Amino acid sequence: MKLNGHELVYFGHSAFLIKNKDGINTLIDPWISNPSNKRRLEEYVDNVDYILITHGHGDHIGDAEEIGKRYNAEVIAMFEVTNYLRSKGLEKLTGMNIGGTLKKENISFTMVEAAHSSTIHDGEKTFPGGSAAGFVISMEDGFTLYHMGDTGLFGGLKMITELYHPDLIMIPIGGHYTMGPREAAYAISVLNPKMIIPMHYRTFPVIDVSVEEFIKSLDLKIRERVIPLSPGEILR
Ligand code: NI
Numbered sequence: 584m585k586l587n588g589h590e591l592v593y594f595g596h597s598a599f600l601i602k603n604k605d606g607i608n609t610l611i612d613p614w615i616s617n618p619s620n621k622r623r624l625e626e627y628v629d630n631v632d633y634i635l636i637t638h639g640h641g642d643h644i645g646d647a648e649e650i651g652k653r654y655n656a657e658v659i660a661m662f663e664v665t666n667y668l669r670s671k672g673l674e675k676l677t678g679m680n681i682g683g684t685l686k687k688e689n690i691s692f693t694m695v696e697a698a699h700s701s702t703i704h705d706g707e708k709t710f711p712g713g714s715a716a717g718f719v720i721s722m723e724d725g726f727t728l729y730h731m732g733d734t735g736l737f738g739g740l741k742m743i744t745e746l747y748h749p750d751l752i753m754i755p756i757g758g759h760y761t762m763g764p765r766e767a768a769y770a771i772s773v774l775n776p777k778m779i780i781p782m783h784y785r786t787f788p789v790i791d792v793s794v795e796e797f798i799k800s801l802d803l804k805i806r807e808r809v810i811p812l813s814p815g816e817i818l819r
């Protein structure tokens with residue numbers, strides 16, 4: 584029981600489902616229809632309570648509109664991103680901003696810094712997305728996950744580590760738009776988590792990085808903490 588009874592499902596790219604042990608289901612960056620994933624959400628859950636979106640890019644907003652409507656899920660994102668989703672007909676929205684914590688049932692969602700952009704592109708139009716962000720997700724039992732969103736290295740990592748002590752990190756390694764293996768390895772040396780889940784790689788050609796390259800960049804002692812998940816795989 585690595586995750587204290589909670590479960591994590593990977594859908595490829597940066598899309599994850601957290602099933603907490605009390606039955607609260609939270610999706611993060613729900614691009615379930617990404618080209619690397621063949622699995623359907625309904626194979627894993629019959630309800631979604633919360634959808635977290637790290638920033639306004641299409642590969643992160645993903646299928647939030649459709650999933651939010653289908654399950655009447657509450658979407659939690661940067662204020663500007665929730666404004667955009669309201670214009671698409673979603674109603675159950677909580678806009679927040681970096682530094683804030685939202686307590687929901689027995690989970691708390693804290694929005695933290697990410698070094699990235701966030702303009703929303705919808706057809707020919709663009710909408711403001713505010714700042715890109717990451718999420719620290721803390722369960723009542725203390726188990727803490729940190730989804731970094733899309734980000735390069737930033738100075739605040741040490742503060743996030745010291746304040747929240749994340750047990751499990753979902754970290755982008757694909758380079759080009761985010762950190763690559765070398766930068767991600769540095770971030771891990773600061774964060775020092777028990778579990779490391781690489782994300783945002785191999786989905787399309789420009790981020791076609793191998794997980795081995797990331798592992799080789801890590802300190803020998805912590806290489807075994809990397810848990811590469813395939814789309815559809817469940818971590819318990
Ligand atoms: Ni992005």
Ligand code: MN
Pocket residue numbers: 640642643733760783
């Ligand atoms: Mn992205």
